[in-house]
Amino acid sequence: LEPLDVASIREEFPILQREFDGQQVVYLDNAATTQTPDPVVDAMSDYYRESNANIHRGIHHLSQEASRLYEEAHDRVAEFIGADGREEVIFTKNTTEGENLVAYAWGLNELGPGDRVVLTEMEHHASLVTWQQIAKQTGADIEYIRVDADGRLDMDHARDLIDDDTAIVSAVHVSNTLGTVNPVSELTDLAHEHDALSFIDGAQAVPNRPVDVAAIDADFYAFSGHKMAGPTGIGVLYGKQDLLEEMEPYLYGGGMIRKVTFEDSTWGDLPWKFEPGTPQIAEAVGLDAAIDWLEEIGMDRIESHEQELARYAYEQLAAEGDVEIYGPEPGPERGGLVSFNLEGVHAHDLTSILNDHTIAVRAGDHCTQPLHDKLGVAASTRASFYVYNTREEIDKLVAALDDARQLFA
Ligand SMILES: Cc1ncc(COP(=O)(O)O)c(CN[C@@H](CS)C(=O)O)c1O
Numbered sequence: 001l002e003p004l005d006v007a008s009i010r011e012e013f014p015i016l017q018r019e020f021d022g023q024q025v026v027y028l029d030n031a032a033t034t035q036t037p038d039p040v041v042d043a044m045s046d047y048y049r050e051s052n053a054n055i056h057r058g059i060h061h062l063s064q065e066a067s068r069l070y071e072e073a074h075d076r077v078a079e080f081i082g083a084d085g086r087e088e089v090i091f092t093k094n095t096t097e098g099e100n101l102v103a104y105a106w107g108l109n110e111l112g113p114g115d116r117v118v119l120t121e122m123e124h125h126a127s128l129v130t131w132q133q134i135a136k137q138t139g140a141d142i143e144y145i146r147v148d149a150d151g152r153l154d155m156d157h158a159r160d161l162i163d164d165d166t167a168i169v170s171a172v173h174v175s176n177t178l179g180t181v182n183p184v185s186e187l188t189d190l191a192h193e194h195d196a197l198s199f200i201d202g203a204q205a206v207p208n209r210p211v212d213v214a215a216i217d218a219d220f221y222a223f224s225g226h227k228m229a230g231p232t233g234i235g236v237l238y239g240k241q242d243l244l245e246e247m248e249p250y251l252y253g254g255g256m257i258r259k260v261t262f263e264d265s266t267w268g269d270l271p272w273k274f275e276p277g278t279p280q281i282a283e284a285v286g287l288d289a290a291i292d293w294l295e296e297i298g299m300d301r302i303e304s305h306e307q308e309l310a311r312y313a314y315e316q317l318a319a320e321g322d323v324e325i326y327g328p329e330p331g332p333e334r335g336g337l338v339s340f341n342l343e344g345v346h347a348h349d350l351t352s353i354l355n356d357h358t359i360a361v362r363a364g365d366h367c368t369q370p371l372h373d374k375l376g377v378a379a380s381t382r383a384s385f386y387v388y389n390t391r392e393e394i395d396k397l398v399a400a401l402d403d404a405r406q407l408f409a
Pocket residue numbers: 031032033094095096097124126127172174175176201203204224235362366367
């Protein structure tokens with residue numbers, strides 16, 4: 001695969017030229033959110049300047065144009081992830097809302113005592129807390145597929161847990177803490193063998209690698225625009241059309257109805273049934289532009305670039321001798337991030353020292369507190385990579401560890 005032309009990619013991100021205390025920013029917090037290239041910013045500005053109107057309600061030219069842009073963004077997402085069409089693409093605020101939509105619109109109605117919800121121990125709170133609370137409300141029980149010592153799912157345990165009482169399996173595609181790439185097709189097959197549904201959290205996958213929801217055969221798949229060079233405020237819930245047709249909405253209002261009387265209401269077509277009120281129109285335009293921008297580069301090249309940086313970071317950190325790294329060895333089972341701890345230095349202290357060097361990483365539990373409990377650490381430091389990062393930036397991070405050792409170790 002042709003390596004990325006990182007230098008020319010970086011020219012589309014003025015923010016990467018920012019300096020603090022005379023030092024150029026080193027942005028290694030892409031699992032939290034990615035930066036936004038000029039073509040995406042321009043697409044959203046142009047929308048506001050030239051096409052802004054409310055959608056689906058006006059007859060006038062501007063409303064028709066805004067409606068077309070909004071609808072076509074659904075088509076673009078469907079094509080990008082391998083969905084059958086816009087009917088299977090619901091725009092949400094973010095991944096978290098996608099998880100909640102399925103938990104409330106499907107889980108509350110379908111789950112009851114004796115039903116089993118199977119998660120993994122590496123789930124993000126967006127999934128773990130949501131299904132935990134829905135299970136409490138419905139009397140369903142929750143089981144967690146074990147994560148083994150090198151950060152992979154224990155698939156023997158998965159085969160034990162996923163049984164005929166299982167109603168849904170909800171699993172993260174790529175862990176935002178361990179970097180682990182999970183066998184989501186195998187998990188989906190296991191769920192389907194027991195007539196259970198599969199929900200895949202793709203927040204750290206769709207932005208970083210080719211994803212084909214039809215090949216995975218997931219029933220639901222969620223991700224966020226802001227992690228894929230797009231704007232905040234828009235996410236996607238993919239759902240199989242026959243399931244979405246059966247599901248009742250859980251948020252009501254204008255735009256999602258077909259007929260309203262004083263007695264009752266009926267619902268509109270997919271995906272609009274699950275999109276009440278005035279949606280995030282400019283963000284849909286921005287997401288459409290982000291997909292164009294990513295596909296111009298190529299998702300397989302992005303995956304390869306991130307895996308190369310993750311390998312380099314893993315090897316450089318491991319060579320230090322006093323760094324504990326979480327998750328699998330570098331390779332196809334590790335996405336573009338590395339979480340670690342420096343011996344004798346708390347993650348927050350380390351991250352603060354790195355910030356003194358204008359190196360942006362994340363410290364904390366990365367919204368996976370139960371996983372950190374299992375790892376036996378309160379927090380970790382995480383470096384996560386994207387298309388504009390370089391080996392030289394990783395060298396700066398590794399070199400800065402010495403300051404932390406001198407101060408804290
Ligand atoms: C695997 C996974 N699943 C769900 C989410 C939630 O995405 P939202 O766009 O915030 O709804 C995230 C976002 N993880 C950020 C914020 S905690 C991180 O720093 O890791 C994620 O990584």
